[in-house]
Amino acid sequence: MSEHNQHRQVVIIGSGPAGWTAALYAARADLHPLVLAGYSTGGQLMLTSDVENFPGYPQGTTGPELMQDLRAQAERFGAEVLELDATAVDFHQRPFRVTTDEGEFLAESVIIATGASAKWIGVPGEEEYRGKGVSACATCDGFFFRGKKVVVVGGGDTALEEALFLTRYATAVSVIHRRDTLRATKVMQQRAFSHSKISFIWNTVVEEILGSDNKVTAVRLRNLLTKEVSEVTTDGVFVAIGHEPNTKVFAGQIDLDAAEYIIAPDPSTTYTNVPGVFAAGDVRDHRYRQAVTAAGEGCKAAIDAERWLDEQGIHRSELNVEFASA
Numbered sequence: 001m002s003e004h005n006q007h008r009q010v011v012i013i014g015s016g017p018a019g020w021t022a023a024l025y026a027a028r029a030d031l032h033p034l035v036l037a038g039y040s041t042g043g044q045l046m047l048t049s050d051v052e053n054f055p056g057y058p059q060g061t062t063g064p065e066l067m068q069d070l071r072a073q074a075e076r077f078g079a080e081v082l083e084l085d086a087t088a089v090d091f092h093q094r095p096f097r098v099t100t101d102e103g104e105f106l107a108e109s110v111i112i113a114t115g116a117s118a119k120w121i122g123v124p125g126e127e128e129y130r131g132k133g134v135s136a137c138a139t140c141d142g143f144f145f146r147g148k149k150v151v152v153v154g155g156g157d158t159a160l161e162e163a164l165f166l167t168r169y170a171t172a173v174s175v176i177h178r179r180d181t182l183r184a185t186k187v188m189q190q191r192a193f194s195h196s197k198i199s200f201i202w203n204t205v206v207e208e209i210l211g212s213d214n215k216v217t218a219v220r221l222r223n224l225l226t227k228e229v230s231e232v233t234t235d236g237v238f239v240a241i242g243h244e245p246n247t248k249v250f251a252g253q254i255d256l257d258a259a260e261y262i263i264a265p266d267p268s269t270t271y272t273n274v275p276g277v278f279a280a281g282d283v284r285d286h287r288y289r290q291a292v293t294a295a296g297e298g299c300k301a302a303i304d305a306e307r308w309l310d311e312q313g314i315h316r317s318e319l320n321v322e323f324a325s326a
Contacts, residue, residue, distance in 0.1 A: 007106040008034045009314065010305055011098050012079075013086045014113030014246075016043030017291045018281025020070035021298030022111045022305075027077035029306045034107075035074070035081045036100060042067035043115045044136075044282075045291060052143065054291050063131075066291070086114075091253040091274045108314050109276045109305045112254075112262065113298060114246040116282040116289070121153060121239055125209030125216075133216025134209060134237045138162040139290065141236075142169050148235035151176055151219055153206055159240035160188040166238065167197040174232065176201045178224060201232070209237055245283050254279075261286055270301040276312075278304050 010026050012019050015037035026033035045051065045063035052060040061069075075081060082100075090097040095106040118136035120126055126134055135141040138152075138161075146169040152162050155177035163173045175192070180202045182189050192198050201221065207229070208220040218233045245261045255263040255273040262272060262279040270278040280301035281294035 006103065007095065008032070009108050009309055010034070010111060010302075011036065011096075011105055011107035011109075012111045012113060013089075013098065014038065014043070014115060014281070014283070015041040015067070015071070015081075016045065016113060016115045016281060016294060017067075017070060018115070018283075018294040018298035018301070019043075019111075019113035020067070020074050021295040022113055022280055022302040023074035023079035023081075023298075024070070024077060025299050025302030026111075026305065027074055027079040029302065030078075031302075031306060031309070033079050033111075033302075034105065035079055036086050036098065036105075037071075037081050037083050038085045038114075039083055041071075041083060044118065050131075050144065051140075051291070053140070070295075086249055089249060089253050091250075091277055094276060096276065108312075109278070109309055111270075111298075111301045111305055112247075112250065112272075112277065112279045112283055113281050113294075113301070114249075114283050115294070116243040116245040116261075116286070118239065119242045119244055121206055121241065123206055123208055125211060126237075126239070129209055129211050129216050129237075132214055133211060133235060134239070136239050136243075137289065138165045138238055138240075141238075142166050145170050145236045147171055149233065150174075150236035150238060151201075151206075151232065151234045152238045152240050153177075154240035154242075155179060155181075156183040156240075156242070157185055157188050158242060160184045160192045162238050162240045163192055163198050164188075164195065167195055170197065170236075173198045174201055174234070175199070176204050176206060176219075176221065178205050179203065206237070243282070243286065243289070245286070247283060259286065270297060270304050276305075276308060278308075 009031045010033040012035045023035045084100040088099040098105045149172045150170045151174045203224045210218040262284040278301040280297035
């Protein structure tokens with residue numbers, strides 16, 4: 001990696017819908033963005049087999065195909081992509097410094113689009129059947145379980161929100177919780193307890209997810225009080241024990257909330273507390289967590305960065321460095 005190619009107007013960290021959309025808009029604005037896509041590009045959608053709710057795909061698509069299309073569109077307009085992880089950042093002065101295993105980049109602005117990762121229960125079968133009956137997003141995948149039985153693992157608001165949403169499609173929803181009381185708010189509990197399609201399996205954990213013919217067929221459960229092991233037939237397993245934003249590398253550099261999501265001082269923009277650093281997608285959004293909302297925020301972040309750079313009078317020609325050709 002040549003030294004003369006390291007100072008950028010915009011460095012985008014992350015390669016999900018937010019990152020690729022930010023790259024597309026920044027490239028079309030002639031900002032020649034560098035995307036640090038990470039060693040595992042594409043984010044959570046790389047684990048999603050079917051995507052039917054992203055605009056512009058009337059026949060549906062797959063998560064990996066959608067990510068490849070977004071990447072190709074960004075590269076078409078000149079975004080440069082390196083499959084490197086950001087291992088450290090320094091936002092205390094400009095130009096900002098972004099460190100990777102293969103060198104350091106200077107950036108006049110940074111767009112953080114590292115997303116969030118679903119927390120998984122870590123049992124046999126979970127990874128094998130992910131996208132084949134195992135999901136962490138009812139809004140994304142609930143449609144595929146119309147007329148089927150599903151289970152939801154968890155006991156907080158997220159679990160009950162998933163369960164209630166799934167009642168639109170599934171014939172029965174069983175909530176599996178390791179305790180005998182829920183952590184969810186009283187309002188959510190009342191809604192779930194009163195729904196005829198929702199039942200509860202208390203003091204119980206999932207020990208294994210079973211399947212055949214490339215799809216989930218049952219879960220093996222263990223009661224924590226009696227130690228009894230049983231199997232419950234099901235067509236789908238929705239893990240709803242929370243998400244973890246991918247922000248560890250930014251700790252101490254930018255304001256994070258108690259759950260380590262990036263704080264937006266003005267939620268109507270993508271600005272962070274550090275001028276010139278912007279955040280988009282699931283790394284700051286723990287409410288919607290959809291590909292299309294992340295893409296929208298990526299668009300906003302690129303526009304915010306472009307306008308901010310213009311306000312600072314920072315232009316490509318003034319950086320006195322040579323950029324990779326588009």
